[in-house]
Amino acid sequence: MGGVRLRPAPPVRAPVMDERPRGRLSRLLWPPLERGGLVPAAPPVPIRSIVRRFWPDARPYRKWLLVSLVAIVLVPAIDAAMIWMFKLVVDEVLRPADLGAFWPIAFAYLGLALLASVVTFVDEYTSTWVGERFLLGLRTRVFEHVQGLSLDFFERRRLGDTLARLTGDVAAIESFVLSGLVDALSAIVTIVVFTTLLFILSWELALASLIVLPAFWAAARWFSRRIKEASRERRRHSGSISAVAEESLANAPLVQAYNRQRWEVGRFHEQGERTFRAQMASTRLRALYTPVVGVIELVGGLVVMGVGTWQLSRGSLTLGGLLAFLVALSRLYSPVKSLSKLSTTIYSASAGAERVIELLDHEPAVADGRRPLGRVAGAVELDGVSFAYPGTSGPSLHDIDLRVEPGSTVALVGRSGAGKTTVAKLLLRFYDPDAGAVRVDGVDLREARLDSLRANVALLLQETLVFDGTVRENIAYGRPDASDEEIERAARAAEAHEFIMGLPHGYDTQVGQRGRRLSGGQRQRVAIARALIRDAPVLILDEPTSAMDAESGDRMLAALGRLMEGRTTIVISHDLLLARRADEVVVLDGGTIVEHGTHDELLAAGGDYAHLWWLRHGEPAVSA
Numbered sequence: 001m002g003g004v005r006l007r008p009a010p011p012v013r014a015p016v017m018d019e020r021p022r023g024r025l026s027r028l029l030w031p032p033l034e035r036g037g038l039v040p041a042a043p044p045v046p047i048r049s050i051v052r053r054f055w056p057d058a059r060p061y062r063k064w065l066l067v068s069l070v071a072i073v074l075v076p077a078i079d080a081a082m083i084w085m086f087k088l089v090v091d092e093v094l095r096p097a098d099l100g101a102f103w104p105i106a107f108a109y110l111g112l113a114l115l116a117s118v119v120t121f122v123d124e125y126t127s128t129w130v131g132e133r134f135l136l137g138l139r140t141r142v143f144e145h146v147q148g149l150s151l152d153f154f155e156r157r158r159l160g161d162t163l164a165r166l167t168g169d170v171a172a173i174e175s176f177v178l179s180g181l182v183d184a185l186s187a188i189v190t191i192v193v194f195t196t197l198l199f200i201l202s203w204e205l206a207l208a209s210l211i212v213l214p215a216f217w218a219a220a221r222w223f224s225r226r227i228k229e230a231s232r233e234r235r236r237h238s239g240s241i242s243a244v245a246e247e248s249l250a251n252a253p254l255v256q257a258y259n260r261q262r263w264e265v266g267r268f269h270e271q272g273e274r275t276f277r278a279q280m281a282s283t284r285l286r287a288l289y290t291p292v293v294g295v296i297e298l299v300g301g302l303v304v305m306g307v308g309t310w311q312l313s314r315g316s317l318t319l320g321g322l323l324a325f326l327v328a329l330s331r332l333y334s335p336v337k338s339l340s341k342l343s344t345t346i347y348s349a350s351a352g353a354e355r356v357i358e359l360l361d362h363e364p365a366v367a368d369g370r371r372p373l374g375r376v377a378g379a380v381e382l383d384g385v386s387f388a389y390p391g392t393s394g395p396s397l398h399d400i401d402l403r404v405e406p407g408s409t410v411a412l413v414g415r416s417g418a419g420k421t422t423v424a425k426l427l428l429r430f431y432d433p434d435a436g437a438v439r440v441d442g443v444d445l446r447e448a449r450l451d452s453l454r455a456n457v458a459l460l461l462q463e464t465l466v467f468d469g470t471v472r473e474n475i476a477y478g479r480p481d482a483s484d485e486e487i488e489r490a491a492r493a494a495e496a497h498e499f500i501m502g503l504p505h506g507y508d509t510q511v512g513q514r515g516r517r518l519s520g521g522q523r524q525r526v527a528i529a530r531a532l533i534r535d536a537p538v539l540i541l542d543e544p545t546s547a548m549d550a551e552s553g554d555r556m557l558a559a560l561g562r563l564m565e566g567r568t569t570i571v572i573s574h575d576l577l578l579a580r581r582a583d584e585v586v587v588l589d590g591g592t593i594v595e596h597g598t599h600d601e602l603l604a605a606g607g608d609y610a611h612l613w614w615l616r617h618g619e620p621a622v623s624a
Contacts, residue, residue, distance in 0.1 A: 054138065058130075091318050134178050301333075382423070384436035389422075427540065494526075539569040
């Protein structure tokens with residue numbers, strides 16, 4: 001029995017592990033990471049290169065970054081002044097019990113608190129605004145780059161993984177380039193301010209408190225490298241989850257029709273399990289890092305308390321000075337801890353940046369030409385064209401010679417896989433030929449600008465593509481400046497006006513995602529109207545009547561016949577009733593031209609075309 005055969009569920013392969021020899025504690029805290037998954041890992045990129053790559057995206061916001069920089073300096077300075085006020089309260093008010101000295105200090109403290117509130121608000125608002133604008137601009141730039149990639153990219157890459165890079169991975173870059181930079185500057189300024197305050201209060205205690213700083217950096221260095229690797233795997237596996245979900249949900253009718261829901265759930269769970277393990281590896285490291293740093297901070301505090309108590313007993317330090325020192329020390333350790341922890345955050349975010357860089361480094365397989373084309377006459381020529389799709393073993397077209405005169409119609413017929421649609425893709429420069437040349441009006445398409453070439457071609461693909469929007473918007477997609485009258489005229493010519501007026505809101509009816517609220521034939525007629533309204537001198541029709549019944553197809557043939565007048569038309573069709581209306585019929589087989597001529601000539605020759613006629617109509621061929 002014939003039918004579609006789905007490949008069985010993929011066997012569960014043993015994960016590839018990191019085989020470096022390590023100790024028992026290291027294996028417990030940092031287990032080997034899996035290297036499998038649907039999405040390959042992005043090449044590693046040095047931190048410095050990532051910053052150089054994306055810093056230009058922040059240049060438009062430099063003046064606002066300066067505002068944040070001023071706030072970064074003011075916040076710790078005000079905080080240090082408030083700590084000094086606390087010292088004065090203890091030494092000048094509490095110990096001598098002098099209420100008169102309280103009021104000036106209290107009003108000064110209140111003024112500093114109000115100033116700190118204003119500066120903090122400006123800092124947070126400005127930082128968020130800059131970050132979101134940076135993120136919007138970068139995400140738009142990446143999306144624009146993806147839109148400019150050649151068709152082979154979308155045919156070979158998983159869409160879900162590309163979407164994950166456009167969303168989560170791009171967001172990681174903002175935390176790397178802007179938020180990370182601002183946090184680092186804030187931590188450095190805070191460290192400088194409070195280190196200065198500590199030395200002013202007591203240089204002996206200050207030296208004692210700085211003993212533990214190398215321990216902070218050593219811990220951050222040890223953990224950051226391991227967190228970076230775990231984060232890279234987590235990012236990659238999250239792309240695999242998106243790829244599986246997008247592929248499965250996009251093919252929901254097929255999945256349900258073949259009762260493959262459990263298999264798809266299994267695929268999704270497998271990728272989710274990989275992501276879970278990578279996430280837990282990262283979480284274990286982060287969870288361990290926090291108490292390690294806490295212990296280092298506690299040791300530093302105990303050392304200061306011991307030395308401070310000794311100084312207090314000798315009378316070389318006041319009680320207010322000791323208390324203020326301890327408060328300032330807590331303020332110092334906080335940014336030191338944040339700065340050391342920031343390195344782990346940066347390494348984690350760099351994993352997303354690497355995936356975006358890999359996407360941006362992908363160059364279009366088809367390079368844009370320099371020669372603009374005006375409105376062409378429509379002479380199409382394939383001169384010795386050979387082409388093989390990337391990754392395939394054999395050519396789809398081999399040594400094709402074909403010329404279509406302006407205003408004439410050529411039908412490309414043949415069995416599935418003969419190379420008919422490939423001709424249309426080469427004419428639109430979705431691909432370039434491996435040998436030979438494709439020309440329009442004598443111009444090699446490799447020399448022509450892509451936008452000017454495609455402005456001269458109206459296309460109707462075999463797969464009906466409809467966007468989630470109104471019927472009017474889908475038809476006008478072929479020419480956005482089309483008037484309502486032109487849209488209706490195109491719909492009438494495509495035999496679509498009648499069913500459109502029967503929809504709940506006529507031309508303003510929402511068609512749903514991929515046009516799922518319309519039938520297959522209705523989607524086909526909307527797509528035909530979209531191609532017709534373009535009014536291009538070259539028209540490519542790929543199975544234009546494939547989704548229509550016989551009566552609608554006959555009406556469509558008459559409408560297409562009127563609209564093809566004066567245009568160079570290439571018809572790709574299995575419908576030989578449509579092919580026999582062409583000025584010339586070209587029969588392809590195995591990527592080569594095996595016959596060409598008029599319908600009557602090919603029938604009389606008794607070759608492949610006549611055989612196809614017999615197979616489809618079951619009766620002797622008759623002339624049109």
